[in-house]
Structures are given as C-alpha cells and as structure tokens.
Amino acid sequence: MNNVITIASDERITDMYNHFKVIAGPGAGKTHWLVEHIKNVLQNATTLHKTSRIACITYTTIGAEEIRKRLGGYQDKVEVSTIHSFLYTNVVKPYLYLLNDDENGISVDVKAMDGHSDNVASKWALRKWHEKANNWHIGDSLKVKKYLEGLQWQLDGNNIALRPRPEDKQGLKIRYSDLPLYKQAFWERGIIHHEDVLYFSHTILNKYPIILSHLVGKYPFLFLDEFQDTNTIQVEIVKWFANAGSIVGVIGDPAQSIYSFQGASREAFVNFTLPNQSTYVIENNRRSGTRIVELLNFLRDADDVTQSTIRHNSVHEVYFLEEDGNPTQIVQCFHELRRHLGMDSDYCILARKNETVKLLRNSNSVDVWRVFEEADSSEREPFIRGILTGYKLAMDNRQELAIKEIVRALRSNRDRMLRNPFKENQLISSLIKRSLAVDLLEYMVGELNNLEDIVFTDFYESLRQFFEVRNYGLKKITSGKIKQFSDETTLTVLLDNLTLPEEKSANVRTIHKAKGAEFQSVLLYLTDLDDVKKLVKPDIDSKNDDTRLLYVALSRAKDLLCIACPPLDTQLRNKLRSMNLIQYTTDKAPVGTA
Ligand SMILES: Nc1ncnc2c1ncn2[C@@H]1O[C@H](COP(=O)(O)OP(=O)(O)OP(=O)(O)O)[C@@H](O)[C@H]1O
Numbered sequence: 207m208n209n210v211i212t213i214a215s216d217e218r219i220t221d222m223y224n225h226f227k228v229i230a231g232p233g234a235g236k237t238h239w240l241v242e243h244i245k246n247v248l249q250n251a252t253t254l255h256k257t258s259r260i261a262c263i264t265y266t267t268i269g270a271e272e273i274r275k276r277l278g279g280y281q282d283k284v285e286v287s288t289i290h291s292f293l294y295t296n297v298v299k300p301y302l303y304l305l306n307d308d309e310n311g312i313s314v315d316v317k318a319m320d321g322h323s324d325n326v327a328s329k330w331a332l333r334k335w336h337e338k339a340n341n342w343h344i345g346d347s348l349k350v351k352k353y354l355e356g357l358q359w360q361l362d363g364n365n366i367a368l369r370p371r372p373e374d375k376q377g378l379k380i381r382y383s384d385l386p387l388y389k390q391a392f393w394e395r396g397i398i399h400h401e402d403v404l405y406f407s408h409t410i411l412n413k414y415p416i417i418l419s420h421l422v423g424k425y426p427f428l429f430l431d432e433f434q435d436t437n438t439i440q441v442e443i444v445k446w447f448a449n450a451g452s453i454v455g456v457i458g459d460p461a462q463s464i465y466s467f468q469g470a471s472r473e474a475f476v477n478f479t480l481p482n483q484s485t486y487v488i489e490n491n492r493r494s495g496t497r498i499v500e501l502l503n504f505l506r507d508a509d510d511v512t513q514s515t516i517r518h519n520s521v522h523e524v525y526f527l528e529e530d531g532n533p534t535q536i537v538q539c540f541h542e543l544r545r546h547l548g549m550d551s552d553y554c555i556l557a558r559k560n561e562t563v564k565l566l567r568n569s570n571s572v573d574v575w576r577v578f579e580e581a582d583s584s585e586r587e588p589f590i591r592g593i594l595t596g597y598k599l600a601m602d603n604r605q606e607l608a609i610k611e612i613v614r615a616l617r618s619n620r621d622r623m624l625r626n627p628f629k630e631n632q633l634i635s636s637l638i639k640r641s642l643a644v645d646l647l648e649y650m651v652g653e654l655n656n657l658e659d660i661v662f663t664d665f666y667e668s669l670r671q672f673f674e675v676r677n678y679g680l681k682k683i684t685s686g687k688i689k690q691f692s693d694e695t696t697l698t699v700l701l702d703n704l705t706l707p708e709e710k711s712a713n714v715r716t717i718h719k720a721k722g723a724e725f726q727s728v729l730l731y732l733t734d735l736d737d738v739k740k741l742v743k744p745d746i747d748s749k750n751d752d753t754r755l756l757y758v759a760l761s762r763a764k765d766l767l768c769i770a771c772p773p774l775d776t777q778l779r780n781k782l783r784s785m786n787l788i789q790y791t792t793d794k795a796p797v798g799t800a
Contacts, residue, residue, distance in 0.1 A: 209485060210229075210485045210486065210487050211484065211485070211486050211487070212486070212487050212488075212489060213228075213239075213486045213487070213488055214488065214490075215230075215234060215235025215236075215238050215239045215488050215490070215492065216235075216238070216239070216242065217239075218242070218243070218246050219243070219246075219484070219486065221484060222243075222246065222247055222250065222251060222453070223251075223253070223453060224453070224482055224483065224484045225448055225453060225454045225455065225480035225481070225482065225483040225484070226455045226456075226483060226484045226485070226486065227433075227455070227456050227457075227478065227479075227483055227484075227485045227486070228240075228455070228456070228457040228458075228485075228486045228487075228488065229458065229459065229460070229485065229486070229487050229488075229511070230457075230459060230487060230488035230489070230511070231459055231461065231489075231491060231502070231506070231511045231513045231761075232459065232461075232462060232491065232493065232494075232502065232757075232758070232761030232762075233491040233492050233493025233494055233513075233724065233761060234459075234488040234489070234490060234491060234492065234513070235488060235490075235492050236431065236457050236458075236459070236488065237269075237272070237273065237276075237431060237722070238276075239457075239488060240262070240273070240429060240431055240457055241273060241276045241277060243429070243455070244260055244262060244277065244280065244284055244429065245277070245280050247260060247427055248260065248280055248283055248284075251426075251427070253426045253453075254283070254426060254427070257424070258423065258424055258425065258426050259283050259284060259285050259424065259425060260283060260284045260285070260425070260426075260427040260428075260429065261284075261285050261287075261292060261425040261427065261428045261429070261452075262284055262285065262286045262287075262429050262430075262431070263287065263288065263289050263292055263428070263429065263430040263431065264286065264287070264288060264431045264432065265288065265431065265432035265435055265721065265722070266288065266708050266721070266722065267287075267288055267291070267604075267607060267708060268708050268710050268722070269288075269431065269432070269722050270286045270287050270288060270291075271604070272722075273286045273431075274286050285425070289404075289430070289436075289440055290322060290400050290403045290404070293403050293404065293407040293443070294321065294322055294403050296421055296424075297406070297407040297410055297411065297417065297421075298322075298398070298403055298406045298407055298410070299319070301410050301414065301417060302314055302316055302319070302406055302410065303316050304410060304413070304414060305406065305409060305410060305413075311386070312393070312406075312409075313390065313393060313394065314393040314394075314396065314398065315393065315394055315395060315396040315620050316396070317396065317620050318395060318396025318618065318619060318620045319396040319397075319398060320396065320613070320614060320636075321610065321614060322398050322399060322400050322402065322403050323397060323398075323399060323400070323614060324399065324400065324707065325354070325355050325357065325399040325400070325401065326355065326588065327350070327351040327354040327355050327388075328579060328585070328587070328588055329579060329580075329583075329585075330585060331354075331388070331391050331392060332347065332350065332351065332354075334391035335354070335384075335387055335388040335391050338384075338387040338390065338391065339381075339384035339387045339388075341380070341381075341384060344378065344379065344380060346378070349374075349376050349378055350378065350380075352374050353370050353374045353375070353376070353378055353380065354385075354388050356370055356371040356373075356374040357369065357370055357371075357385060357388070357389075357401070358370075358371065358401055358468065358469055359401055359402075359404060359405040359408075359439060360438075360469065361408075361438045361439050361442065366405055366408060366409070366439065367382070368382070368385040368386055368389065369382070369385075370385075371467060389402065395617075395619070396620065404437075404439045404440060404443075405439070407443060408439050408442065408443060411443060411446055415446075415450070418446055418447065418450040419450055419451075421447070421450075421452075422447060422450045422451040422452045425447075425452055426451070426452055426453060427452065427453050427455070428444070428447050428448075428452045428453070428454050428455070429454075429455040429456075429457070430444065430454075430455070430456045430457065431457050431458070432457070432458055432462075432721070432722065433456035433457060433458035433475050433478070434458035434459055434460050434462055434463040434470070434472055434475040435458075435462075435463055435464065435465040435468075435470045435721075436456075436470055436474060436475070437465075437468060437469035437470045437474070438469060438471075438474060439469070441474050441478065444456070445480070448480045448481075454480060456475070456478060458475050459511075460472040460475050460476050460509070460747075461505075461506045461509055461511070461746050461754055461757055462721075462754060462757065462758050462761075463475065463751065463754055464717070464718060464721070464751045464754050464755050464758055465718075465751075466749070466750065466751050467751075471749075472747070472754070487511070489511070489512075489513060489514065490513060490514050490515070490516050491513040491514070491515050491516065492516045492517070493517075493724050493761070493764055494515065494517065494520070494761065494763055494764055494765075494767075495515065495517050495520025495521055495522055495764070495765050496515050496517070496518060496520065496521050497521065497522060497523055497524050497767075497786065498524060498760065498761075498763050498767050499513050499514070499515040500786070501524050501760060501767070501785070501786075501787075502757065502760060502761055504744070504785065505741075505744045505746060505753060505756065505757050505760070506744075506746045506757065507744070507746075508745070508746055508747055509746050509747070517764075520764070520765050522547060522765055522766050522767075523786075523787075523788040524767045524768075524769070524786070524787050524788070525543065525766075525767070525768040525769070525787065525788050525789070525790040526768070526769045526770070526771055526782050526787045526788070526789055526790070527539055527540070527768060527769070527770045527771070527789070527790050527791070528770075528771055528772070528773055528774055528779075528789070528791075529770055529771065529772055529773070530773060533565060533566055533731070536729075536731070536770045537555065537566065537729070539790065539791075540553075540555070540727075540729040540768050540770070543766070543768065543790055544727050544766060547766060549726055549727045549765060549766050551725075551726035551727075552725045552726050552727075553713065553725050553726060553727040553728065553729070553766075554712075554713055554714070554715060554720060554723070554725040554727075554728055554729075554762065555713060555714045555715075555728075555729045555731055556714075556715060556716070556717050556720055556728060556729070556730050556731065556759045556762065557714070557715075557716060557717070557730075557731045557732075557733070558716065558717055558732070558733075558734075558737070558755060559716065559733075560705065560716055562731060562733055563705070563714050563715060563716055564703070566714045566731060567702065567714050573703070574695060574699055574700060574703045575587060575591060575700070575703060575704070577691060578590070578691060578695070578700075580687075581686075581687040581688045581690070581691040582687070582688040582691075583688075584626050584627045584681050584688075585625070585626035585627055586626075586627040586666075586683075586688070588615070588617075589615050589616075589617075589626070589627050590666075590700070591615075591704065592611055592612060592614055592615025593611075593612050593615050593646060593650070593669075594700060594701060594704055595611050595704060595706060596608040596609065596611040596612035596615070596643070596646075596647055596650075597647070597650045597651065597654060597701075598701065598704060598706055599611060599706065600647055600650075600651055601651070602706065602709065602710050602711050602712075603710070603711070604710065605647070608647055609640065609643045609644055609647060612642075612643035612646055612647060613636075613639045613640055613643045616634065616639045616642060616643065618634050618639075622634060622635065624678065626681070627680055627681045628673075628678060628679065628680055628681070629679040629680070629681055632678055632679065634678075642673075642676065642678075645672075645676070646672065649672055653668070654697070659696060659697070659698060660696065660697055661692065661693055661694070661695065661696055661697070662691070662692040662693075662695045662696070662697060662700065663683060663689075663692040663693050665697045666680075666683055666692060670682065717755050717758055717759045720758070720759065720762050721758060723762055724762055724763075724764055725762055725763065725764065726763075726764050726765050726766065727763065727764075727765065727766035727767075727768075728759070728760070728762050728763035728766070728767050728768070729768045729769075729770060730756070730759045730760060730767070730768070730769045730770065731770045732769065732770060732771050732772065733772060734772070735771075735772055735774075735778075736752075737752070737756065738771045738772070738774065738778055738782075739778070740752050740753050740756060741756055741769070741782075742778065742781045742782065742785065744756070744757075768790065769787070
C-alpha cells in the first residue's frame, strides 16, 4: 500500500484535523485506538465548542455500550451510537415531517413514531399490502413473507429504490412498483424499520442540505468503527458530512466485511477516500496466540496485511474435530479439551446459520413463533415477542434496551389508544408506557425464573392480571386455535426459540453475532464441506463473504481454537493436517501428538 503510515494501537496521531482511515486486522486494537483518539481530540482540539460533540458510530449497540464504558468520564462530550440510532435522533425524528405528503409520496404518522424496529411481515401487514396492491393472487405466504422481510433500499446513481434480495425472489412475480406500498402500511401506523432510517435520512439530507450545516456544527468530528460493513447509502451520507465540514475518520478491516446481504462491500471500504485523507495501518494482533495468528495469516494470504502476534506465550495448537452426526458429542469433546488444557474462562460456539445455532442449543425445530402468529387474530405474537425480548435483554444485563423494547411492544395509534392485544379505547401516554414497561420488567425478572415451565395460557393470564390492577385491559384467550396453542406451549419453549438481534453473553451464536467479540476458547461448528474447502483454499477478496465469515469466526479466539467439520475425505483431512491443525478425537488423545 502506498502513502500508508504504520502506527501502534496506543500511538497518538498528530494531524487530528485531517480525515483519516485506519486499516487493521482482527485484534489489532482498532477499538482501543479509537477510544484513545477520541480522548486525544477531546483534550486537544480547538474546534470543539461548548455545544458541540464528537459522534462515534459503531456497528452494534453492544459495540456502543463497550466504547461508552471505555470512555469513562469522557463520554459526556461524545455521542456513541449505531448509525441508525444517530440518524434517527438527528435527522429522521426532527425532520421527517418535511417529507410528508410531498411529491415523494411518503406519508408517515410522525406523531405515532417511536424508534425503529425489525421488518417483520406480520399478518396484518401482509393483509394491508395485498389490499393496497390488489395482488391477492400472489400465493405462498411463507415465501412472500421472507421476500418482504428481506427488502432493502438500494442506491443507484441518484435514485434509491426498494429491492428484494436475489435469494428471496424464488420465482415470485411481484411488481417492484408495489413494494413501497408494503412500507406504506407500516408508516401509516408510525412504524419505521431500521433500513427506512437510512432511506429517510438520505432523502431528507439530499433535499434539505441546510440540515447538514447545522449537524456539522453540532458534530465537527465523526468517527465510524467497523466501516467495512457500511452500505453505499451510509457511505454517501458520511461523504456529505465530510464535504459539509466534519472531520471524518473511518476504521475497519476489509477482510472482516461480512454484511454483503445488507448491501455492504469490502470494496466500498477499500476505495473510500476523502480529500487529504491520511491512511494508517496497525499491524499486530494483540488478541490471539501464535498458532491462531498463523492460521489467520494463511486465510488472508492474498491481502496486504500480515499480522504478528504479541502474545508469544499463548502457543496452543489449533484443533479440528470430525462430526459423525452427533453434535452433542462434538460439543462435549470441545469442553473436554478446554478442561484438559485448563481453559476455564469464557468460550463461544459459532455457527454460520441460525438453524445450526438452534440445533446446538437443543431448541425446537418447529418455528414456534410462526405457529403462534398463525394461530391468533389479535396480534398477541408481536406483543409477547416484544416483552419477552425485553426480558431476555434484561437477563443479558441490558436494562435500558430492555425497557425500550417493552415500550415499543405497548403499541398505540395516533390518538394514543392502545392497539391489539389490548381492549379498545384505552388511552396511554409515553410516560405511562415507560413506567408500565419498568414495572413489567421488574415483575418478569422477579417471577419468570420460577415460571418458565408454565404453559403460555397461565403466563398470559398473569400478564392480564398485571395490567388489570394498573387499569389496562388485555383481551382474554378463550377459544379457537390460539387457546389450543396457549395450552400446549410452555414459556420455556417460547423463550428458547427467541433469538435476540444482538447477544452479549450467549455461548452459542451465529458468526455475525460474534462480530467484535473475543473469547478464551472458540469452537467453530461447520456443517458444510464447502466451508472446509474454503478454509484450505481461501479467497479473502472474493465477492461473496464465505472466507471472510470463517476469518471473523476464527479470529474471535484468544487461546484455544477448534473447528468442527462434517466427515472429511482423506485428502481434506491431510490438507488440514498439513496446515498444522491437530485432529482431536472422542477418544481424548489428539491424533499425532500422543
Ligand atoms: N494498546 C493496547 N494495550 C493493551 N491492550 C490492548 C491494546 N490495544 C488492544 N488491546 C487489547 O487487545 C484486544 C483486541 O483489541 P480490540 O478489540 O480493540 O481489537 P480490534 O482491532 O477492534 O479487533 P476486531 O477487528 O477483531 O474487532 C482487546 O482485548 C484489547 O483490550
């Protein structure tokens, strides 16, 4: 790489008024460096005034919490948030009304708007969409649901359009011109999805660039971590901030770009440049032991970045295990190895797909939440999903987010009347929603530990009583499919099958949910031989994310790394051995090391 300056993760840069890009591999200390850089700017920059702050954008809310914690006493002058939350607070919430009813054809109930949520094509939304688009003939509701939930805003020149992911098309004949009608159904209720935040922000800032001048005054510095996973709409917005006067700094690793399905690409990061930008590289890996770093370097052989380890005293081998149709045995084997090596600190088991995570968690193979939704006509499913997500977040020590989630589950219309599954004509204010949410969370944290084995009917009844004493009425479950479902389904099953959008303490996760995290021991659980082939013949710069996903997973390990593979042929097995990976078998002795 040309004109690149190598720095250490604890090194201060002197030209803090230039745009910058920091490129570094996993465990190099990017986040550590960013936190120190923010402190440096706060201490020394002359362009930060009383009312201005530094904006620090992270990819996840867990990432934001971590940075806030590390900033300690410095956090008052820093707004640390995800790009969605930053743009929602600073652009969408205050200015979205400007777009209503103009030639964009956008009509959002701004008053009922309360944050942004996942795009879930629930029954009412599907019904509304079919009604608006008059396309009842499109069958296969499961496929349609997946198609609509995967919709993304794509930037093409000056146009932004709503498009499906290629893998969701599955022969469905849906007119692209009908897609905005799906969004419209939500917007009319004041519901906007995460991806809509980007769309609205882009449209607002494009139409009213004067807002940018105001934002640049408020945020003279804008830093973005994990920028390799930024999509093209975000890239454009960030460039607008830079052109309008903010000092922009982006940090990332092209080899860890794993969100192509959301429109991110490693090229967008590699090619990202701003006028007079300084480019820095941090070379070492401070996280992982020697063998792990060797394997990581092998995977990114085609790249410019070769890491050296700092942790020379961590020299554990990298192991592989072959599965013979018994995942439980593999997991036991991994724990046995941890014990054998004295690894008693944290661990994580990583898999590519949600289904594998479910299998490893012994969860139900039937999608119980979908059955719930199908069985009910009073929209209990999103309500219960919301409050139980809140409960799980609280158990994950994320109280503030938990309360937000419950507040959102207490949906009301523009006249502030509670929606289903509450009875009609019950007025609620935002303040009461919040106090109800706090009470409900306390109640669930206190009670659910003892109640997990009860059937849903009983849990729902206890909820009904909870609200009744607070003068709010939930509809009763009396008969029909929902009654049968409620009598047959335990709360434990519902909780086990509820995956959080982000997880902080789960021991079994998808690779995407382990981004940025680190563990003493990692088991990467591969179910597909193609992944093993990618491991032995990696392509880190490829258009698809396959090799990079493996790379992200492997680089989460500090000391012990194990890879579980499906049954291998001799050639593949020998190839792994030639890469210095040690086979660990159920008879406990690592093959070839006894
Ligand atoms: N200068 C430093 N001094 C001491 N420890 C450091 C330093 N820099 C980083 N570390 C430690 O090294 C580990 C990796 O750092 P960090 O999480 O910042 O890496 P990263 O580059 O953001 O990694 P990834 O891209 O994999 O998320 C962490 O445990 C961090 O506390």
